[in-house]
Amino acid sequence: MSEHSGSELPARILNDLQTSFRPVNKGAEKWLYRPIPCLNHGFVYLVDYMGNDEAIAQAARVSYGTGTKKAQTDAGLIRHLLRHAHTTPFEMVEFKFHCKMPIFVARQWIRHRMASVNEYSGRYSEMLDEFYLPEPEVIRKQSVSNRQGRGDDLTVEQQREVISILKAEFASQYDAYQKLLRMDVAKELARIGLSVANYTQWYWKIDLHNLMHFLRLRLDSHAQHEIQVYGQAMARIIESAVPIAYQAFSDYRLNAMSLTALDISFIQSGGWPRSEEQVLKELAARFSNKRERDECLQKLKQLSLVRRE
């Protein structure tokens, strides 16, 4: 029996099974069972949570003992923890989401191993006639500079054609799937002709530390647009649930920049701002790797160190 059992419990709790000693997180409560639509058939919603900003500070204070209790405000402590990568207190906060996404998004998502997952089973249940059709504006050419990304615009006619090719393809795939099911082929085999645009869904439980890691990678402009959409949905929920931790994450991780030793040495060489032509010349002398040169140039531009001609 727990120390709070039996007659010790106030009548208010005995009479109301919903009453709990757990801290209630109002910012999270307002997102419970409220799906945020993602892409054409997907969504993210919060199923359950544990903890709040205070839980992070409370866990950190265990490390330091009662002597430091409230010596710093929660906000100051949380921001200090994140700046100095004292990350375990952030693991004390957890979120459980129900998410529905195209299989190709799920494949990228599942690479984040520090989460617990229960996925829809295409062996057990019929796959739905739901496929991801991109909005016209996100249908673009293959990028020439980034082999993993999208580049220039396609014409409106080309975008329309892409959509009609995909629609016909998905209709034919789902038709074949239904034919195989009617032949009584096992679901686990009948599904193999369906594309990675078909939707799946899962419950996904993760702690705040690992969720911030996920968000940093998947909110980044280098991540595929379609997974960014899910990252943005979860970020809205997290910002509301743990506003202090989210602000620290935004300041120190999401919108921060890391400088390499080579970047620092270049910046320390002085004479800023410089023209882009000068910068490119100097970068060529300092960096043998083109990608590193480009990345350094981007950082210098972000820091307004490159003069606009």
Ligand SMILES: Cc1cc2nc3c(=O)[nH]c(=O)nc-3n(C[C@H](O)[C@H](O)[C@H](O)COP(=O)(O)OP(=O)(O)OC[C@H]3O[C@@H](n4cnc5c(N)ncnc54)[C@H](O)[C@@H]3O)c2cc1C
């Ligand atoms: C823009 C982008 C492009 C990508 N391109 C590719 C690609 O082309 N091909 C590809 O295969 N993947 C690709 N990935 C996936 C990437 O390599 C990672 O697998 C993914 O981002 C998950 O990161 P993670 O391992 O840090 O996360 P998690 O699995 O959540 O792990 C979190 C942290 O836990 C620790 N950890 C977890 N498991 C282990 C382990 N077994 N051993 C040691 N430490 C562990 C690590 O510190 C890790 O950073 C890409 C990711 C992004 C964001």
